[in-house]
Structures are given as structure tokens and as C-alpha cells.
Amino acid sequence: MKVPIRMRVNGEACEDDAEPRTLLVHFLRETLGLTGTHVGCVVGECGACSVLVDGALVKSCLMLAVQADGCEVTTVEGLAAKGVLSPLQEAFVGNFALQCGYCTPGFLMASHALLARNPDPTSAEIRQDLSSNLCMCTGYVQIVEAVRQAASRMRR
Amino acid sequence: MTGRHVGTSARSKEAPRHVTGRGRFVDDLVLPRMLHAFILRSPYAHARIAAVDIDEALRSPGVFGVLAPDDVRRDSKPFKPGRYAAGLRVAVPEYATAIDKVRYVGEPVAMVAADTRPRAEDALDRLGVDYDPLTAVTSVEAAADPSAPLIYEELGSNVAWEGHVAYGDVDRAFADADRIVRERLSIHRYSSTPLEPFACMAEYTPERLTIWCNSQSPDVIDEAITEALGLDRVRVIVPDVGGGFGQKIHLIRKYAVLTALMAVRTGRPVKWIEDRSEHMMAGGHSCDQAFDVEAAVRFDGEVLGLKIRDTDDVGGSVSTLTIHFTNKLNNLFNTYRVRHLRLEGRSVVTNKCPVVPNRGIGKPGMCFIWERMMDAVARELALDPVEVRRRNLVRGNEFPYTTPNGNIHGSGDYQALLDRAVAKIGVAEVRARQREMRREGRLLGLGVVIGLEPGGRNAARDMAIFPTSTQMPGAGGVEGATVKVEKNGAVVFTLGSPSCGQSHETTAAQIIADALGVAPDRVSITGTYDSALSPWGVSSSNSGNNFHLYDVGAVHGAATRLREKTLTLAAHLLQVNRSSLDIDAGVVSSRTDPNRSISFAELGKVAYANQALLPNGFEPGLQETYYHSHPHADPRMLPDGEGRVRAQYTFSSAAHAALVEVDPETGRVRVLRYVIVSDNGTLINPGVVDGQIYGSAAHGISVALGEGFVYGEDGQLLTLTLVDYGKSTTLETPPIEIEHYPVPDPFTTLGQKAAGEGAAIPSPAAIAAAVEDALTPFGVRVRHLPLSPERVWQLIREARP
Numbered sequence: 001m002k003v004p005i006r007m008r009v010n011g012e013a014c015e016d017d018a019e020p021r022t023l024l025v026h027f028l029r030e031t032l033g034l035t036g037t038h039v040g041c042v043v044g045e046c047g048a049c050s051v052l053v054d055g056a057l058v059k060s061c062l063m064l065a066v067q068a069d070g071c072e073v074t075t076v077e078g079l080a081a082k083g084v085l086s087p088l089q090e091a092f093v094g095n096f097a098l099q100c101g102y103c104t105p106g107f108l109m110a111s112h113a114l115l116a117r118n119p120d121p122t123s124a125e126i127r128q129d130l131s132s133n134l135c136m137c138t139g140y141v142q143i144v145e146a147v148r149q150a151a152s153r154m155r156r
Numbered sequence: 157m158t159g160r161h162v163g164t165s166a167r168s169k170e171a172p173r174h175v176t177g178r179g180r181f182v183d184d185l186v187l188p189r190m191l192h193a194f195i196l197r198s199p200y201a202h203a204r205i206a207a208v209d210i211d212e213a214l215r216s217p218g219v220f221g222v223l224a225p226d227d228v229r230r231d232s233k234p235f236k237p238g239r240y241a242a243g244l245r246v247a248v249p250e251y252a253t254a255i256d257k258v259r260y261v262g263e264p265v266a267m268v269a270a271d272t273r274p275r276a277e278d279a280l281d282r283l284g285v286d287y288d289p290l291t292a293v294t295s296v297e298a299a300a301d302p303s304a305p306l307i308y309e310e311l312g313s314n315v316a317w318e319g320h321v322a323y324g325d326v327d328r329a330f331a332d333a334d335r336i337v338r339e340r341l342s343i344h345r346y347s348s349t350p351l352e353p354f355a356c357m358a359e360y361t362p363e364r365l366t367i368w369c370n371s372q373s374p375d376v377i378d379e380a381i382t383e384a385l386g387l388d389r390v391r392v393i394v395p396d397v398g399g400g401f402g403q404k405i406h407l408i409r410k411y412a413v414l415t416a417l418m419a420v421r422t423g424r425p426v427k428w429i430e431d432r433s434e435h436m437m438a439g440g441h442s443c444d445q446a447f448d449v450e451a452a453v454r455f456d457g458e459v460l461g462l463k464i465r466d467t468d469d470v471g472g473s474v475s476t477l478t479i480h481f482t483n484k485l486n487n488l489f490n491t492y493r494v495r496h497l498r499l500e501g502r503s504v505v506t507n508k509c510p511v512v513p514n515r516g517i518g519k520p521g522m523c524f525i526w527e528r529m530m531d532a533v534a535r536e537l538a539l540d541p542v543e544v545r546r547r548n549l550v551r552g553n554e555f556p557y558t559t560p561n562g563n564i565h566g567s568g569d570y571q572a573l574l575d576r577a578v579a580k581i582g583v584a585e586v587r588a589r590q591r592e593m594r595r596e597g598r599l600l601g602l603g604v605v606i607g608l609e610p611g612g613r614n615a616a617r618d619m620a621i622f623p624t625s626t627q628m629p630g631a632g633g634v635e636g637a638t639v640k641v642e643k644n645g646a647v648v649f650t651l652g653s654p655s656c657g658q659s660h661e662t663t664a665a666q667i668i669a670d671a672l673g674v675a676p677d678r679v680s681i682t683g684t685y686d687s688a689l690s691p692w693g694v695s696s697s698n699s700g701n702n703f704h705l706y707d708v709g710a711v712h713g714a715a716t717r718l719r720e721k722t723l724t725l726a727a728h729l730l731q732v733n734r735s736s737l738d739i740d741a742g743v744v745s746s747r748t749d750p751n752r753s754i755s756f757a758e759l760g761k762v763a764y765a766n767q768a769l770l771p772n773g774f775e776p777g778l779q780e781t782y783y784h785s786h787p788h789a790d791p792r793m794l795p796d797g798e799g800r801v802r803a804q805y806t807f808s809s810a811a812h813a814a815l816v817e818v819d820p821e822t823g824r825v826r827v828l829r830y831v832i833v834s835d836n837g838t839l840i841n842p843g844v845v846d847g848q849i850y851g852s853a854a855h856g857i858s859v860a861l862g863e864g865f866v867y868g869e870d871g872q873l874l875t876l877t878l879v880d881y882g883k884s885t886t887l888e889t890p891p892i893e894i895e896h897y898p899v900p901d902p903f904t905t906l907g908q909k910a911a912g913e914g915a916a917i918p919s920p921a922a923i924a925a926a927v928e929d930a931l932t933p934f935g936v937r938v939r940h941l942p943l944s945p946e947r948v949w950q951l952i953r954e955a956r957p
Contacts, residue, residue: 019274026273035184036177038398040351041432045878048351076177085175093171096843099851100657101174102351102398108175123891131885134878136351136399137657138847139854140886 005069009034010078018065024058025049027065028075036076036105040134047133050106051075057113057132076105079112088112088150097146099137106133111147119155123148157838157906159670165843166676169661179396180684182355182368187425190357191220191269193418194276195411195428196283197438198258198265201292201472201507201871202307205256205265209284213268216282218275221422223267223414228253232384232417239629240406240476242618243317243503246310248474252384252413258287259307259472260509261873262437267414269426292871296446296469296504307472307505316470317477317503321485321621321799323560324496329461333452337533340448342940343521343920345441345469345865348514348855349883350656352398353430354408354439358419364389365419369412372400372656373697374687380409381416394685397698400656401855401913402513405699406476407440433876440512441865443480444469445521451529452496457537457544461496464525468503473510477503480511482618483518486610486803487917489559490526491570492548497560507871513699515852515916519610520859527605527921528939531928541925542578542604546571549606556902561620562792562800563610565807566901566909568835573897574606576833577811580895586815594933599818600828601930604811607918609836611701611910612786612805613694620795632789635706636691639668639714641722641778643764645742645757647672647679649714652692653707654685658912659844660703664711666840667906671715672722673739674756691781701910705805708840709784709905717780725763725778726754728771788903806901808909810834812853812918814926823949825861825927827890830919834894837901837909845911846894852912853892856919858884862944882944931955 002017009032016031023042028034028051037060040048044062051060052074079086085093088111098104107130114121114129121129126147127140135143173179210222234249249255253264266283270276293299293307299314307314330336357368365387371377374392381390397404411428419426430439448465468480481501488497530548534541549570550557557565581602590600616631638650649668651660665679672679682689690696695706719739726744727734730752737744745753762769763778770776786805795801815829832849839845863882866874875881900907920941927948928938934955940947 021274029184030273034177035181036179038181038352039183039429040398041878043432043877046351046432076175080176085172089175092175093168096165096168096171096659096847098171098174098657099659099847100350100352100397100399101170101179102181102396104174104179105177127886131887134351134883134885136348136401136855136883137851139850139852139892140889141850141892142843142847144886144891 003066005065007068007071007073009073010075020064020066022065023061024063024065024068025060028060034075034077038102038105040102047106047110048103050109050133052109052113057110076108079108087153088115091146091150095142095146095149097138097142103133103135107135107143115151115154120151157900161666161669161676162840162906165841166662166666168659169665169680170659181352181396181398182357182370183429185357185368187357187359190425190427191271191422192273192276193267193269193415193426193428194280195264196266196280197434198254198261198263200258200287200289201261201294202290203258203287204290205254205258206286206288208266212284213279213282216279218270218272219268219279220271220424221269221418223418225253225255225265229255232413235380235475236383237475239615239618240479241474242482242622242625243319243478244474248308248310250473250475252410260507261871262434262509263472264410264414267418269418269422292507294507294867294869294871296467296506299504299506307507308474314505315502316474316505318501319621320498320500322498324461326461326463326496326498329496330452333460334455335453335536337451337453337529337536338449339529339532340939341525341528342446343444343524344941345444346859346863347441348401348403349878350399350401350403353432353435354404354411355429356412356415357425357427358416359425360419364391365416366391366393367412367416368393368395370394370397370404371408372404372654372699374654374685374692375694375697376405376409377412378687380413384413385416385420392687394654397654397656400698401515402517402699403440406512407510432878436876436881437873438509441471441509442514443511445480447525449525449529451533453533455537457533457539457547459492459494459533459548462494463498465500468501469506469508470503471506471508471510474505476511479513480518480521482621484522485561485617487519487522487608488561490523490608491550491606491809492526493550494548495560508867515855515913520856520917520920523607523917524921527918528924531925542574545574545606563803566903567899568807568809569899570606570809573809573811573833573835576895576897577604577813577831580831580833581813581815581829597820599820599930601816601818601926603814603922603925603929605918605922605925606809606811609808609910609914609917610804611808612705613700613702614793614802614804616794617801617803620799620801630694631793632785633695633702633706634693634783634785635695635702635710636693636781636783637707637710637714638691638779638781639718641718641756641760643760645755645760647674648682649679649711650682650690651707652690652696652710653703654698656698658703658848659841660707663840663844664707667708667711668715671712672719674742678742691783693783701912704908704910705786705904706784708908710782712905713782713784714780717782718778721780722759722778724771725759725774729754729762729769806904806909808836808911808914810914810918812922814922816923816926816930818927818930818948820952823945823952825943825948827857830857830890830892832892832894832915833897835897835899836911837898837904838907839896839898840906840908848911849894849915850892853915853919854884854889856916857889857923860920860923860941860943861888862942864942
């Protein structure tokens with residue numbers, strides 16, 4: 001049995017049918033083809049699948065697609081406006097804040113949510129906040145640096 | 157040897173696609189009529205497979221195929237014991253699934269494929285397997301007991317291999333010693349847990365079998381499928397890979413074979429994606445290793461010799477029987493000028509996950525031995541631990557330095573690294589603060605260690621340990637690259653090797669930009685690794701720090717040849733002497749007559765499209781392929797009579813200083829500062845190198861602080877998730893400080909040395925030293941990893957009167 005699901009994803013109206021047991025992350029990736037959102041653990045521990053649902057940071061492996069019915073969803077594909085990298089994306093590129101890129105969409109979404117809430121976080125606040133996500137490559141130093149740099153550019 | 161672009165933190169070429177969600181990983185790919193596969197895994201650590209019933213699963217909705225152990229035995233050949241199993245005394249056939257017996261929890265038993273992911277997963281529940289459970293053997297002590305159940309009956313013992321290497325005159329060193337310092341040390345099971353688990357997608361047509369696979373070593377996949385399925389046309393494509401660290405070198409071949417087998421059987425493309433808990437239980441672990449060590453020392457702290465007995469718990473497979481032993485040859489003497497050493501090894505099979513390469517394989521263990529022993533020697537002789545190291549370091553004027561087992565350290569300044577690390581962490585201030593804090597009952601500790609990061613490959617190393625081995629493992633390395641000027645003047649290149657996040661495109665483009673005289677933004681990679689298109693060789697493996705030696709050499713060689721060809725064509729078209737030409741920003745111009753110049757775009761048009769304008773005998777096109785082998789691979793590429801052989805070819809080095817505070821009530825260790833002074837030779841892209849150092853240091857620190865696999869006595873893995881496993885987050889990982897102190901290697905293309913897994917090698921020892929120093933008031937010795945809060949709390953408790 002499938003049920004219809006409607007949501008706005010990155011500003012675009014999307015509609016499709018899915019089994020009620022379908023996770024939001026699988027709906028985004030497999031039904032809508034938005035493969036930028038990654039699966040690293042599927043139990044809410046790694047944060048690679050982080051997206052925004054009605055502006056709130058959500059691990060999309062912990063949410064059913066039906067729960068996001070009628071919601072506004074933002075994924076990593078929605079961060080660059082008309083192909084221009086956001087200051088956060090640009091700072092990740094410029095600071096070597098990623099290596100394999102698998103955790104990156106999740107870190108960007110989590111950092112995006114942090115900066116929306118706190119435009120001038122300290123390094124300690126960034127580390128506190130991003131402890132929701134895991135990266136196996138970078139040792140986090142350049143990620144923290146990128147978020148700080150993006151924050152300072154966005155305040156200007 | 158830096159240039160206009162080599163030596164700069166040039167902008168990442170890989171990052172823009174990843175920050176926009178345009179990375180392409182295996183699970184992002186979809187083929188028409190594709191099936192989704194799931195694997196049924198053993199719930200037992202040790203059991204006989206009595207019966208497998210697949211009928212109900214086959215009737216399950218949407219199911220197109222099931223592979224049971226009998227199918228795998230009938231339709232595929234077992235893996236050959238490769239070089240990781242050197243020393244195996246009886247050939248043990250190992251298939252992609254368990255056949256008669258399961259030997260670890262999570263061992264693959266069967267595969268099912270259905271038209272959707274949920275339906276395939278549903279069908280798993282309908283596969284019926286009857287097991288006859290056997291007693292699980294979960295420690296080396298239990299396994300080595302003669303009355304223990306045999307994990308491999310054909311071996312006659314769970315001690316599957318014993319052997320040794322010895323260099324110098326160890327007996328005399330011990331006879332001459334003022335004191336013998338003894339320790340029993342150990343290092344536990346861990347993994348770099350790449351965030352993207354294993355992933356395979358296979359398609360079979362009569363022309364070829366194509367597999368998309370996130371393997372670090374395409375040759376392993378190619379060989380596995382070719383041999384297991386008896387196919388001679390296999391194409392391996394490696395798209396973006398979500399981290400490797402060694403995990404994706406070996407066991408992934410089982411899944412590639414199963415996915416390929418399912419594609420052949422069903423006639424449809426098949427995708428299989430591992431999940432996190434599967435990877436934790438069966439993706440492979442680094443080895444738990446126990447070391448009985450004796451050091452022969454003089455009263456002044458000089459170490460005359462070392463004797464080590466290394467016991468490796470290799471888990472439920474013999475396919476990687478000796479890798480944690482053989483890799484100790486790569487940094488056998490660490491940074492020290494000690495001449496006498498004996499290393500005995502014992503590999504014991506147990507009912508745990510097989511062991512695999514992981515950020516240095518046996519090298520973190522070897523470094524742990526040396527660095528813990530240096531601290532033990534200092535303590536027993538009441539000397540300063542940094543002084544004891546200084547006394548034993550290879551001196552700056554001794555390079556190139558040949559170790560007693562034949563490694564040649566091309567360049568280095570170990571003394572300077574240590575001095576700078578000591579200065580940067582501020583030892584005097586730290587000691588003052590430590591005294592002050594101790595008065596308040598607080599425990600501050602400092603650890604200073606030094607280690608090597610070897611790079612490059614030489615499988616002939618194993619011949620030194622296993623001279624009777626009938627299988628010649630190959631020697632040295634080969635890797636290719638192609639560089640091309642396109643018709644429009646753009647420069648594209650193809651590497652022979654896949655990348656797992658080490659910025660190969662960025663780095664290679666910088667080298668090409670300098671060699672050809674173009675801007676890096678005009679240089680790009682042709683695409684992902686594809687065995688049908690990539691000029692690959694045995695070193696086309698994202699492992700062993702191969703890139704810095706072989707890919708850099710190949711890219712540089714191809715670009716240099718292409719520059720020559722470009723100049724030849726330009727000289728002909730401009731009617732000037734070739735030697736008067738320069739290239740800058742993609743324009744070739746004459747130094748003597750600035751009016752004579754020609755752009756790459758104009759040259760490209762001629763080279764591919766206008767035969768009339770080409771010089772006589774000029775091969776059309778502007779494309780060069782170059783295969784690189786290390787030109788200084790000799791002497792001792794092959795072992796000599798004393799078993800001396802080059803285990804690897806370049807030796808980066810670094811001193812690490814860790815400052816920690818231990819909470820005496822909870823045992824929690826907080827890393828306050830972590831300083832690294834590193835010699836990676838010529839830095840091609842400092843931003844990239846920093847990233848490699850930060851990442852590998854963070855992992856080694858996390859290993860020391862408590863991440864690791866824990867088994868119950870019944871062989872059940874208790875750490876199936878990343879949180880249970882204890883991976884450090886941004887909160888536990890300290891802000892790591894790096895100081896570069898590069899000493900270019902005289903034997904490599906640009907003076908470069910390895911920069912990858914290196915900081916994961918000394919960092920466990922640095923944390924251990926710092927925690928021991930912090931616990932000085934309790935007289936505690938730190939011999940075993942990990943230093944989880946529970947373990948540290950226990951150490952304090954046992955020491956407290």
C-alpha cells in the first residue's frame with residue numbers, strides 16, 4: 001500500500017506515492033532523486049542525512065516521509081542560489097573542510113541551522129553544535145574554521 | 157621543489173561538487189531493471205551450517221534470486237591466499253560466503269535480490285538457516301589452548317602462523333646491556349569506519365561484467381571477480397568513495413563477487429549497499445595485538461637492542477593472516493639508530509571479525525612498542541623521556557640512513573622535530589602548571605613521541621619473512637597517468653588510481669599546471685577511475701601512501717613529455733628555435749621575439765586537425781601517457797641474504813606532543829592541546845596535507861581515548877553502532893596544531909614524501925604517554941589501549957591504597 005506525499009523541496013512542489021514505512025531520506029534520494037543527502041548509519045548517529053524540515057534541523061533517517069507531508073524541506077541541493085555557492089559552501093571549499101565529501105551535506109545543513117540561530121558562534125559553540133555529526137576524514141579542524149569564516153563573512 | 161602552483165594551497169577541485177550534493181557515490185547510481193540485494197549474516201560466532209532453506213525466500217514478492225552457500229561453492233572458485241596470507245601452511249579455500257561453517261558474527265551466508273530495497277529486506281526473514289552452534293573462541297589465550305575447538309580443522313591448531321625476523325646481533329646487545337627493561341603492551345581492535353560503508357553495483361552482459369564499487373584497490377576487485385567467476389572481461393569503475401582508510405581494500409572483494417554472481421544469475425543489474433551495523437561486524441577490524449617486549453639498555457639511556465614477541469588476534473579468517481606482522485617491517489626501528497632487534501610473531505585465529513588494513517596496519521603497533529618502551533626506559537633509569545629519545549635518534553648527518561632491515565630513510569631531521577615539538581608545547585611551562593594543578597588534586601599530563609609515516613609499496617618485502625613462499629608477490633610499484641591538451645586548449649588528465657578524498661585531482665592539476673605552464677583552473681580530470689580507460693598498474697591502489705610516489709611521478713612524467721611535444725610543435729609553427737620558447741598561461745612564446753607566440757588552443761587545432769602544418773615525423777595529437785616506477789627502488793628491492801629489503805620507499809616523520817587532563821573521579825581524559833611537527837617533504841598543497849594530518853591524528857587520538865570494538869565472551873559484537881563503538885566527535889577531538897618542518901626527499905620527483913595516514917601512527921602512543929604522565933601521583937603505568945574512562949578509572953582505583 002502506498003500513500004500520496006506532498007512537500008516543497010528546495011522551493012519546488014513535489015508529489016509522489018510512497019509506502020508509509022519509507023524513511024524521509026529514502027524518499028528524498030530514491031523517489032525524488034536528490035542524492036546529495038547521504039546515509040551513513042540510518043540510526044541517527046552520524047548526521048550525514050541532515051536536512052531542514054520547516055526550518056528545523058532533522059536527521060532524515062529518523063523521520064518517515066509521511067511525517068514530512070505538507071512540509072517545507074531544504075536539502076544540500078537547495079543551498080546554492082542559482083548556482084552561486086553560499087558563503088558557507090564557499091568557506092567549506094576554501095578551507096579544505098571536506099575530504100571524501102560523504103559527511104559534507106550533513107555538516108553543511110547542521111552548520112546552516114547553527115548560523116541561522118547564532119550568527120556569531122565561538123569555536124566552542126561550533127564544536128558543541130556540530131557534535132551531532134561525524135566525519136571520519138578531517139579531524140574537524142578545518143570544518144570549525146570554515147564555519148567561523150562563513151559566519152564572519154555573512155555578518156559583513 | 158615547489159613551483160608557481162606546487163607548494164600553494166590551490167583551491168580544491170573536488171569540493172564544489174560535494175558541497176552542492178553533486179558527488180556521485182555508488183548508491184547514487186541507478187540502472188534500468190536494477191535489483192537490490194541484501195545479505196543474510198551469521199548470528200553465531202562459531203557454528204556449523206546444517207541446512208539452508210531458500211524456497212520461501214524465493215517465493216517472496218519481488219524476489220528474483222537467492223544465493224545460498226551451495227550456489228556460491230558451485231558457481232564460483234575460492235579466493236587464492238594472497239600476500240596478506242603469506243605464511244599460511246595449508247591452503248584454506250575461502251569463498252564469498254561461509255560454506256560449511258561460520259566463524260564470526262556477521263559472516264555472510266546468503267544473498268537475496270528483489271526489485272525493491274524493502275522487498276529484498278523482507279525476503280531475508282524468509283531465508284531459513286539451521287545452525288549447529290559450536291563453542292566460540294574469543295581470546296588468543298583460549299584459542300591457543302590445545303583443548304580449544306579448532307576454528308580451521310585443516311590447520312590443526314588455532315595458532316595459524318609462527319615466525320620471526322632478526323637483525324644484528326641481538327644476543328650480544330642483551331649481554332652488553334646495563335639493564336633489561338621489560339613490558340607487556342597491547343593495542344586493541346578498532347577501525348576508521350568510513351562513513352560510506354561498502355557498496356557494489358554489477359551488470360552482466362555477454363560482452364563484459366561491469367562493477368561499480370567503492371573499492372580502494374581496483375586490482376583486488378578485478379582479480380577477485382576474474383578468478384572467482386572465471387571471466388576474462390571485467391570492468392571496474394570506482395566513483396566517488398566515502399572514505400577508505402584501508403577498510404575498502406580487502407573484505408570488500410567478497411561482496412563484489414556476490415553482487416557479480418547475482419547479476420550473472422538474474423541477468424539484471426544488481427546493487428548491494430552495506431549498512432552500518434554490517435560494516436561494524438564484518439567490514440574488517442584492525443588487529444588486536446599483544447607485545448612482550450624487552451629492551452637492552454645502557455645506564456645513559458642508549459637502547460642497544462629490542463626483543464619483541466607479537467601475538468596477533470586475526471579473527472575468523474586466514475586471508476589476512478600476517479599483515480599486521482609484515483607491516484611492522486616498514487617502521488621496524490622507528491626513528492632510532494638501534495642496530496639489533498628480534499621480532500617474533502604469532503597469528504591466532506579466533507571467532508571475531510577478520511582483520512584488515514587500517515591507517516598504517518601494523519605500524520601504529522610498532523610505533524606504540526618503541527614509544528612506550530622509550531618512556532619505560534626513561535622511568536626505570538630516572539631519565540627525561542625526551543632525552544632518552546634524543547640519545548637514540550638517527551642523527552641529521554646520517555641521511556640517507558639505512559636501517560638494519562634495509563629501509564632507506566632518504567632525508568629527515570628527527571632531532572629538530574622533537575626540539576620544535578617540545579618548544580611549541582612549552583615543556584617548562586607545562587611542568588610548572590602540572591605542579592600547581594597537582595596541588596589542587598588535578599592531573600595534567602604531557603606525552604612527547606616521534607614516529608614515521610612510510611610511503612610507497614614493495615610486496616617483495618614478504619620474501620624476507622617467507623623465503624620458502626612459492627608465490628612471488630611482485631616487487632616495487634607501477635602507476636600510469638595520461639595528460640592531454642584538448643583541441644580547445646584545455647588540459648585534461650586521467651589517473652590510474654581512485655581517490656577516497658585525498659584531493660588527487662587538485663594536487664595532480666597543480667603539478668601539471670607547473671610542468672605545462674597553464675593555470676590550474678584550465679586543468680581537470682577526465683572523470684572517475686575506470687579500469688577500461690585508466691592507465692593503471694599495481695600501485696593504482698588508494699593504499700600504502702601510493703599516490704605521493706607513483707601518481708605524482710606518473711603525472712609529472714606525462715606532463716613533462718607533453719611539454720616537450722608541445723614545444724616541438726610550437727617551434728615548428730613559429731619558425732623559431734625550440735630552446736628559445738617559454739610557456740606561460742597556456743601560451744607558448746619566444747623569449748627573443750615576443751611577437752612570436754601561439755596558444756594551446758591554436759596548437760590543439762593543428763595537432764588534431766591539420767596534417768599539413770605538422771612537422772615531418774610528428775605523431776599527431778597532444779597526449780602523453782607515462783608509467784612511473786620509483787627510479788630509486790634499488791638497492792634491496794629484493795631481499796638480500798640477510799633478509800634486508802625495502803619495505804616501503806619514503807619516510808615522512810613527525811613529533812607529537814599531547815597535553816591531557818585526567819579527571820580522577822571519572823577517569824575521563826580530556827586532550828587540552830595536541831601539537832604535531834611534521835616532515836612530509838615538499839608540500840604540494842599544504843591545505844590538503846594539513847587535512848590528512850588533522851584527520852589521521854584525530855583518529856589515532858580517538859583510538860587511544862576509547863573507540864574500539866568490544867566482544868562478549870560468546871563472540872557477539874557489542875559495539876554495532878558508531879555511538880556504542882565510541883567514535884570521537886567535535887567535542888572529544890582536540891584542536892590539533894601543526895607546524896611543518898619539511899626536509900625534501902632527495903629521491904622523489906619533487907622531494908615529496910607521504911602525507912596520508914601518518915598521524916594515526918604515533919598518536920595512540922602520545923596519548924598513552926600523556927595519560928601515564930598525568931597519573932604519576934598514582935604510580936600508574938599505561939600498557940594497554942584504549943584509555944576509555946572506565947579503563948583509566950580502573951587504573952586509578954587499582955593504584956589507590
